[in-house]
Amino acid sequence: MEPRLAPMLKDAAITAFVAAALGIFIVGFRTVDIGTGLGFEYHFVDLAIAVATVFCGRLGLSLAANGRRWPSMALGAVLILVGIAPMRMPSDFLHWFVALAGVLLIGRGISPWATDAVTSVQASPSGERAREVGTKWFGWMLLAAAVLLPFMPFVDQKTMDLSVLILTYVMLGWGLNIVVGLAGLLDLGYVAFYAVGAYSYALLSTQFGLGFWAVLPIAGMIAALFGVLLGFPVLRLRGDYLAIVTLGFGEIIRLVLLNWVDLTNGPAGIGSIPGPTLFGAVFSETPPAGQRSFSEMTGIAFDANHRLIYLYYIILLLALITNAFTQRMRRLPVGRAWEALREDEIACRALGINPTNTKLTAFAIGAMFAGFAGSFFAAKQRFISPESFVFIESAIILAIVVLGGMGSQIGIVLAAVLLIGLPEWFRELGSYRMLAFGLAMVLIMVFRPRGIVAHRRPSILLHPPNGRPPYLGGGR
Amino acid sequence: MSAALIEVEHLTMRFGGLLAVDDVSFSARPREITAIIGPNGAGKTTVFNCITGFYMPTVGRLTVHAGDRPMLLERMMGHEIARKAGVARTFQNIRLFSGMTALENLLVAQHNRLMRASGWSVLGLIGAASFQQAEAAAIETARGWLERIGLLADADRPAGELPYGAQRRLEIARAMCTTPRLLCLDEPAAGLNPHESSELNELLVSIRDRDGVGVLLIEHDMSVVMSISDHLVVLDYGRKIAEGPPAQVRLDPAVIRAYLGAEEDEAANA
Numbered sequence: 001m002e003p004r005l006a007p008m009l010k011d012a013a014i015t016a017f018v019a020a021a022l023g024i025f026i027v028g029f030r031t032v033d034i035g036t037g038l039g040f041e042y043h044f045v046d047l048a049i050a051v052a053t054v055f056c057g058r059l060g061l062s063l064a065a066n067g068r069r070w071p072s073m074a075l076g077a078v079l080i081l082v083g084i085a086p087m088r089m090p091s092d093f094l095h096w097f098v099a100l101a102g103v104l105l106i107g108r109g110i111s112p113w114a115t116d117a118v119t120s121v122q123a124s125p126s127g128e129r130a131r132e133v134g135t136k137w138f139g140w141m142l143l144a145a146a147v148l149l150p151f152m153p154f155v156d157q158k159t160m161d162l163s164v165l166i167l168t169y170v171m172l173g174w175g176l177n178i179v180v181g182l183a184g185l186l187d188l189g190y191v192a193f194y195a196v197g198a199y200s201y202a203l204l205s206t207q208f209g210l211g212f213w214a215v216l217p218i219a220g221m222i223a224a225l226f227g228v229l230l231g232f233p234v235l236r237l238r239g240d241y242l243a244i245v246t247l248g249f250g251e252i253i254r255l256v257l258l259n260w261v262d263l264t265n266g267p268a269g270i271g272s273i274p275g276p277t278l279f280g281a282v283f284s285e286t287p288p289a290g291q292r293s294f295s296e297m298t299g300i301a302f303d304a305n306h307r308l309i310y311l312y313y314i315i316l317l318l319a320l321i322t323n324a325f326t327q328r329m330r331r332l333p334v335g336r337a338w339e340a341l342r343e344d345e346i347a348c349r350a351l352g353i354n355p356t357n358t359k360l361t362a363f364a365i366g367a368m369f370a371g372f373a374g375s376f377f378a379a380k381q382r383f384i385s386p387e388s389f390v391f392i393e394s395a396i397i398l399a400i401v402v403l404g405g406m407g408s409q410i411g412i413v414l415a416a417v418l419l420i421g422l423p424e425w426f427r428e429l430g431s432y433r434m435l436a437f438g439l440a441m442v443l444i445m446v447f448r449p450r451g452i453v454a455h456r457r458p459s460i461l462l463h464p465p466n467g468r469p470p471y472l473g474g475g476r
Numbered sequence: 477m478s479a480a481l482i483e484v485e486h487l488t489m490r491f492g493g494l495l496a497v498d499d500v501s502f503s504a505r506p507r508e509i510t511a512i513i514g515p516n517g518a519g520k521t522t523v524f525n526c527i528t529g530f531y532m533p534t535v536g537r538l539t540v541h542a543g544d545r546p547m548l549l550e551r552m553m554g555h556e557i558a559r560k561a562g563v564a565r566t567f568q569n570i571r572l573f574s575g576m577t578a579l580e581n582l583l584v585a586q587h588n589r590l591m592r593a594s595g596w597s598v599l600g601l602i603g604a605a606s607f608q609q610a611e612a613a614a615i616e617t618a619r620g621w622l623e624r625i626g627l628l629a630d631a632d633r634p635a636g637e638l639p640y641g642a643q644r645r646l647e648i649a650r651a652m653c654t655t656p657r658l659l660c661l662d663e664p665a666a667g668l669n670p671h672e673s674s675e676l677n678e679l680l681v682s683i684r685d686r687d688g689v690g691v692l693l694i695e696h697d698m699s700v701v702m703s704i705s706d707h708l709v710v711l712d713y714g715r716k717i718a719e720g721p722p723a724q725v726r727l728d729p730a731v732i733r734a735y736l737g738a739e740e741d742e743a744a745n746a
Contacts, residue, residue, distance in 0.1 A: 332600040333590035340584040343573035350565050351585050352558030458577045462631035
């Protein structure tokens with residue numbers, strides 16, 4: 001049957017009307033300080049452009065849904081052209097908005113073909129194998145890119161800072177993945193262990209003069225100890241109850257840090273924390289008495305970026321250790337027991353697995369990695385205060401794990417890049433920044449409800465495709 | 477008459493005002509299939525949950541005789557019952573680890589042995605040869621069971637994707653991988669077609685004869701119960717109303733009354 005244009009136009013008009021009704025207050029008016037009080041600034045041109053875009057977008061979607069993919073994609077192309085055209089719009093964001101709508105329409109047009117292609121590949125017996133190999137290659141490429149990144153010509157200090165931040169969250173995500181993704185324990189207070197690690201390093205280095213590499217394992221142990229201390233009484237709880245207790249624990253740690261002024265210096269925080277050293281060399285133009293600087297040791301002229309590059313490689317190394325450890329644990333009995341606990345605790349008990357001990361190991365190991373990351377954070381910032389360890393941090397780390405696809409290591413990398421990177425890259429959008437962030441999260445949840453990488457790779461195969469005996473590792 | 481494998485004495489379980497199990501005593505012998513039957517709500521699953529440590533009995537003693545050491549189940553933690561006393565169970569509603577593969581399910585069941593072999597993960601992390609041997613042996617055990625239940629080709633499929641009958645068999649194999657003395661099966665034939673249920677009979681008989689494991693069985697399917705069980709315990713309203721070999725129990729007037737109703741009820745129904 002020939003799809004008719006009139007109902008589609010009507011539908012698009014209704015959508016545009018709704019957009020206009022919602023947008024008139026959000027976009028159309030802005031209150032500004034005009035000296036004598038508050039006044040209005042009118043943004044009706046913005047509103048008109050946005051509503052027109054919504055109209056075109058809805059029309060394009062209806063066309064695509066009725067099998068008219070080419071007109072829909074043409075409409076998308078027009079939107080992109082309008083978006084990137086050098087004409088004057090009231091704000092840069094509108095350019096983005098219009099162009100993005102066009103991209104989405106074209107994506108909608110292409111997606112049926114893409115889906116067909118993907119399903120036909122996945123349906124074939126080699127599809128599973130292809131995905132496996134693809135993921136592996138993608139992982140190695142990411143790793144190579146990460147190793148080479150500091151030497152890329154386009155990389156400036158800002159990018160390096162951001163990369164260090166992203167890698168910190170990748171590491172935290174991988175650590176929390178043990179607790180949430182593998183063992184299925186919803187931990188809303190993960191940042192507490194991060195704080196314990198950070199304060200361990202800050203106090204041990206400023207009070208006792210211990211170096212970063214000496215404190216790193218100690219900080220991990222202390223954090224793991226806190227994990228056991230918290231875990232022992234509360235791991236009998238399940239699901240929501242555990243989440244609430246861990247949430248409370250996170251807040252308690254923050255409040256203790258805030259109020260135990262004698263130890264932690266309270267809200268003023270701890271400053272002048274020494275940075276990490278490389279074989280005893282510090283990264284500073286004027287090394288403290290009795291210490292050598294990196295430039296003196298190597299003879300390379302001093303450059304403030306060296307410190308940043310060194311920090312970058314430290315966190316890359318720490319993150320990779322976390323990853324390797326997790327991958328290995330997953331294939332050990334304890335790792336399988338974690339996953340089994342996530343699937344069904346009652347069945348685990350009937351098989352003679354001690355649920356409390358098994359959960360405790362997951363909790364302690366997750367806390368240990370947060371402790372490592374925390375001491376890195378303290379060494380990088382050189383100043384810490386309870387401000388850095390608020391609940392929103394736990395929420396972001398958890399969002400990284402969930403959006404990445406519970407239990408997937410590579411998904412967490414992608415999610416960390418999205419969740420930490422996007423808000424930074426979108427700084428130009430100004431106040432629309434968090435809107436774009438929210439949109440990205442919604443899009444992930446709509447299109448990949450089980451996370452970016454939802455595929456679970458078995459920890460062992462009886463019939464591995466390359467014919468190796470199963471107990472020789474069986475691939476990552 | 478050989479010694480009992482498990483002795484249930486004066487087992488009573490009360491939930492608030494409800495008396496679910498009332499002073500039930502019976503015993504099951506090794507290398508025998510003991511079936512617990514009874515109408516819905518008779519307390520069969522409650523007896524099971526007491527034996528396997530999911531409920532703490534209000535009154536009563538549950539003794540497992542392993543060698544010359546009697547072990548009291550009601551004093552053990554839930555997970556110790558499978559590990560120390562060697563009592564494994566399956567569930568009325570299947571409880572497989574559905575996201576994990578069939579092989580992984582069977583390996584998780586060998587957790588305690590593997591955990592010791594992996595030196596509580598330390599030896600495993602460094603890839604010690606002793607652990608790799610233990611893991612290879614565990615995989616062989618699992619492979620053997622997958623072959624026995626006809627799932628060898630499906631070893632690497634997630635357990636939740638398997639057909640219903642296969643999931644039932646896999647759950648039994650998983651319980652057997654804990655190397656139990658006593659295997660407790662809660663309605664293993666529920667939802668199976670006649671062909672699958674005769675396959676199940678063969679499997680249970682081979683578990684009894686080949687593996688020498690005592691089986692305790694709750695079942696509604698009388699074709700299963702009557703053809704393979706050596707001993708029957710009949711419960712009704714939480715009380716034991718009959719016990720003995722199948723041929724004797726099926727003629728017991730109390731049992732007939734419990735299943736078909738008393739004569740005046742029959743008259744009323746007719």
